Amino acid sequence: MAGTATFAEIIDGDVFKYYAGCEWKKSSSGKSVPIINPTTGKTHFKVQACTQEEVDWIIESAKTAQKSWAKTPLWKRAELLHKAAAILKEHKAPIAECLVKEIAKPAKDAVKEVVRSGDLVSYCAEEGVRILGEGKFLVSDSFPGNERTKYCLTSKIPLGVVLAIPPFNYPVNLAVSKIGPALIAGNSLVLKPPTQGAVAALHMVHCFHLAGFPKGVISCVTGKGSEIGDFLTMHPGVNCISFTGGDTGIAISKKAGMIPLQMELGGKDACIVLEDADLDLAAANIVKGGFSYSGQRCTAVKVVLVMESVEWLRKSILKLQN
Numbered sequence: 001m002a003g004t005a006t007f008a009e010i011i012d013g014d015v016f017k018y019y020a021g022c023e024w025k026k027s028s029s030g031k032s033v034p035i036i037n038p039t040t041g042k043t044h045f046k047v048q049a050c051t052q053e054e055v056d057w058i059i060e061s062a063k064t065a066q067k068s069w070a071k072t073p074l075w076k077r078a079e080l081l082h083k084a085a086a087i088l089k090e091h092k093a094p095i096a097e098c099l100v101k102e103i104a105k106p107a108k109d110a111v112k113e114v115v116r117s118g119d120l121v122s123y124c125a126e127e128g129v130r131i132l133g134e135g136k137f138l139v140s141d142s143f144p145g146n147e148r149t150k151y152c153l154t155s156k157i158p159l160g161v162v163l164a165i166p167p168f169n170y171p172v173n174l175a176v177s178k179i180g181p182a183l184i185a186g187n188s189l190v191l192k193p194p195t196q197g198a199v200a201a202l203h204m205v206h207c208f209h210l211a212g213f214p215k216g217v218i219s220c221v222t223g224k225g226s227e228i229g230d231f232l233t234m235h236p237g238v239n240c241i242s243f244t245g246g247d248t249g250i251a252i253s254k255k256a257g258m259i260p261l262q263m264e265l266g267g268k269d270a271c272i273v274l275e276d277a278d279l280d281l282a283a284a285n286i287v288k289g290g291f292s293y294s295g296q297r298c299t300a301v302k303v304v305l306v307m308e309s310v311e312w313l314r315k316s317i318l319k320l321q322n
């Protein structure tokens, strides 16, 4: 089992720490969650099994931090995000290595995921400055009976504490796709990474730490979703949940309170082959789309609809699947 980390401060013995209040901490539970390397079937990493009290503390500190983070100038929030993106890309190799060990992602794809994540964080900073920098000016004479006697200004404001739960197949990329927009908009963010992929996610969070995000603005709580998940998603201090995954999302939406939910759930991606298609190209892309990364991408081709005249293609695909 790996007993070292690229960032020495994020590990204690052979267990990775969780991140709260700008510090790397050991859980008082004294328990850890093993992360199995899918290639060897053996425990490769361990993360802290956080307690409900630790979750309470994290959410409380996120709540406090959010108030001043929302007042931090937009350009400053963007600057920190750009800095985190650069640090993330600088550490693409060790983070990618975690992805290989935790979720058996092919090495080249793992590096791509980290680089793409850095780019996405920068993109959020760029777009955030544009979108959040805009407001609207409304006048009151747009329907009968009203004169132009009132004026109204609107602008976007943060929600508060955002809980981010990404899935195992893109534990870094689908974490930053929640972290970037939430932070640039002035929210604080609590990340619950998937167990398989948690160590890559902890490394990624450390890049935000190194960038200098203030205490409590970003935190990361680890533990099995089945054990700590309900407590997190039903926590009264959470103001928004951004989730990507499977049917778990349906259960969360039933349990969470009256808060905004962003749910990206399982895809049913169809490939439609028309009669005039380049069949060699279609066949090659269907196989690639269906089976690359062992078919674990949410966008993997799952259904192929072919016109009757290209029935042979359907048969070939079925043969490949069996």
Ligand code: NAP
Residues within 6 Å of the ligand: 165, 166, 167, 168, 169, 170, 174, 192, 193, 194, 195, 196, 223, 224, 225, 226, 228, 229, 230, 233, 244, 245, 246, 247, 248, 249, 252, 264, 265, 266, 267, 297, 298
């Ligand atoms: P999952 O089993 O639904 O788990 C997703 C996340 O939820 C994990 O972080 C998991 O943590 C956590 N979780 C489990 N139980 C929970 C609970 N009771 N409360 C709160 N969180 C809980 O999905 P997955 O197997 O990781 O990912 C594959 C699925 O994601 C597929 O269905 C795929 O189609 C979908 N996906 C969708 C998109 C999209 O953009 N629409 C993109 C990628 C993937 P633990 O790991 O600790 O259990």
